[in-house]
Amino acid sequence: MASEGASGAASGGQLQEKLDLSKETDAKIEQARTLVNAGQLPEALALLSALEKQCRVGNDNPSLVRVCEESLKLCRQVGDEDAMVDTIQSLVTRRSQKTSAVKALVQTALPWCVEEPFAPLPVSTDSEIAFRDRLVVVLRDVTDGKLFLERERAQLTRALATIKEQQGDISEAANVLQDVHVETYGSLSKKDKIEFILEQMRLTLAKKDFVRAAIVAGKVSKKNLAEENMKTYKVQFYTLMTIYHRHDKNALDLARDYHAIYLTPHILADGVKWREALQATVVFLALSPYDNEQQDMLNRIALEENLEKLPACKKTIDLLLKKEIINYPMTHQAELEALPVCHEGGEDLAAHWHEVFHRRIIQHNIRVVSVYYKRIHGARLAQLLQLEPARVEKEIASMVSEGSIYAKIDRPKDIVRFSQPKTAEAVLSDWASDIDKLLNLVETTTHLIDKENMTSS
Template structure:
C-alpha cells in the first residue's frame, strides 16, 4: 500500500513539473518529465498505471509532439518485458490509440501493428493479423527506410497468402519493383525472406512466373556471391522444374539457364532441356524413368499436392512437344502411328490433339473413318487464287526461258551450217 502511495506521489510531482514545462513550451523538460513518469510505472511493474499515464499525458491540452514521440518510443521498449501476453497486447493497443492519426509517430505505429499482427498470427488468428497489417499504407511514409517498407509489404503479402486472399496479395505485391532487391540491406538491418516468393504463382500453376521469381532471386548480388545463400534458395530445384514446364514457349529463359554460371548443380538437368528443345520425338516412358526420382525428391518445391500436378503438366508439355514435332515432319499420318510415337492410346491421342487444335496451338484435322490426321493448313479462296496465280507465273516464266534457249540453239546451228 505504501509503495502504491509513493508511486502516486512521485507521479503527481512529475505531472506538475510536466505541466509547467509544457505550458512554457520547454521541449527538453517536457520530454524528460513524461519519460520519467513512464519509467516509474515500469520500475514498479504497475502496467495498468503505465497504460493510464500514456493515455492521460497524450491527451493533455497543448501536449508537445516531441513529448508524445518520446513517450511512445520509451513505452515500446517495455513491450518485450511484459509479464504475459494479455499485458503485452493491452500495452500495444494503448500505444496504437495514442499514435493513431499522428504523422510524427507513423513509423512507430507501423511497428506496433506489426508486433500485434505477429501475436495474432501466433494465436492462429491469421485473418485478424492480415486485416491489421492492411490498415497501414507504409508506401506513403516518407521517413521510413526503403528496405523497412519493402519488408513490411512483403509481410502483408505473406499474411494474405496465408489466409488464401490471392487477389489482395497480387495487388500488394505490385507495390514492390523487383529491382529494389538489388540494394544492400545490411546497413538497415533488414533481411528479406524469399521462401514464399512463388506461392501466389504456385496457386495458379503459373510455372513461367515461378521460374522468373527464382531467377530474380539468384541474380541478387548478395545471393549470387554467397554460395550458402544460393544453396539455400535451391536454385536448381526451384528454377529448373518450372522452366522445363514452359520451355517450349520460353527459349529466352532456357538460354539464361545454360549461361547461368559455373555452378555444376545448375547444369544437372541439361539433357532434359536439350531433349525438349530439339525437334525430335521424346519418349515419355524412358524420360520419366530417368527423372521420376528427382521429382519425388522435390516434394517441398511447389508446395504439397502441387508436385503431382507439376509432374502431370510436364507430361502434358512433352506430349504437346511431340505432336508439334510430328506436325513438322508429316503432312498426313495415321492416328495409330501417331499414338505409337506419343506412347498413348488412340483415344488419348485424339484428346490431346483436339485440345491443341481448340487452343489454336496447332492446325490439324482428324478423318476418323479413315483414321488419318492431316496437318495441312486450310486455305481460303484468296490463298488458293494467289497460289494458282503464282504457279501460272512460274510456268509462263519457264516456257519463256525454254523458248529463248531453243531459239538460241537454232541460231547457233544455222550459223554452223553456213560456215
C-alpha cells in the same frame, strides 16, 4: 521565479509567450525521484503533472519533454503498470498537448514492448507478456491518425500482429497488418517498407487469402529488389511468390520465381542453394505450356555454365529444345519428379505435376510431328507417340483450341492434317513470288552467259 524568454509563434493574432522553466524542472524532477524512493509514486506523479501543465502553458517544449519522459521512467522504476498506462493516456489527452510531448511519451515507452525494427520484446513471465500486450495496444491507440508517429505505429502494428500469431490467431494477425498502408509512409526507409510488406504477404498467405496476397505483392517494386542491399529481401519475396503461384498451379511463374532466386549473388555463391533453385527452374520450365516466353527461358537456361553440373537438368533441356520425339517416361524424369519442389503442397499437387509432365511430352511430340508431316494417319500417329488414339485426338483438340498448332482430323479416313490450306490470295501471292524469283534467275543467267562470251572472245 522563471525568467521570461523570447517570443514564440503567432497564435490567434498574438505572440505566444515562452518561458524558461529548466531550473524549476531540474528541482522538481529531483524532488519526484526522492518521493519515489520513499515509496510515494502517486505524490511524485502529481508533482510532475502540475509541472507538466506549467511547461505546456509556458511553451517550454524541452522541459515539457523531460517531464513526460521522467513520469514514465518513474512508473517503470516502480513497476506500476496501471500508473504507467494512466499516465500515458492522461498526458496525451491534455488540452493543447504538444506533438513533441506525445512523441516523447511514445518513444520512451516503445523500447519496453517493441524491439527494432518490428519485433515485439521477448519476455519470459506471464505478467511481462500481459504488460507487453497491454502497452502495445495502448500505444497503438495513441499513434492512431498521427502522421508524426507513423513509423512508431508501423512498429507497434507489426508487434501486435506477431503477438496475435504467437497466440495462434493467424487470421487476426493478418487483419491487423492489412490496416497499415506502409507504402505511403514517408518516414520509413525502403528496407523497412519492403520488410513490412513481406510480412503482410507471409501472414496473408498463411491465412490462405491469395487474392489479397497478390494485391500486396504488387506493392513491391522489382527495381528496388534488384539493389545490392536488397538481395535477402529479394529471395524472401520470390520464395513467398512460389507459394502463391503453386496454389495457382502456374508452372511458368514458378520457373520465373526460382530463376530470380537463382540469379541472386549470395545464392550463386552457395553450392547447395543454387543447385536447388536451378533444378526447380528446369522442372517448372518443363511443366510450362509451350509459348515464346517458355522457349526463350529454355534457351537462356541452356547457356548457363552451372547446367553442366546437373546432368539430369541439362539432358531435359536438350530434349525439349530438339525437334525430336521424346520417349515417355523421359530420361531422368523420375529423378526430377523426386525433387522436393515437386512435392511441396502435398501429394495431390505432386500427382498433378506428374500428369502435367506427361501432357507436356505428348504436346512436344505432336508439335514435332506437325513439323515433319503435312498429314498422317491417326493410327500411325498414335503408334509414334505410344498412346491410345483417343488420347492423341484429345491432346490435338486441346492444342488447336489453345492456338499452339493447326490441325484437322478426318475421322472416317483416320487422317490428321497439319498443313493449313492456303486461301486463293495466298496461292496467287506465292505464284507471283515464284515467278519473280524465276525471272531473276533468268536475268542473272543471261548476264553470266554474255559475260563469258565477251571474255572468251
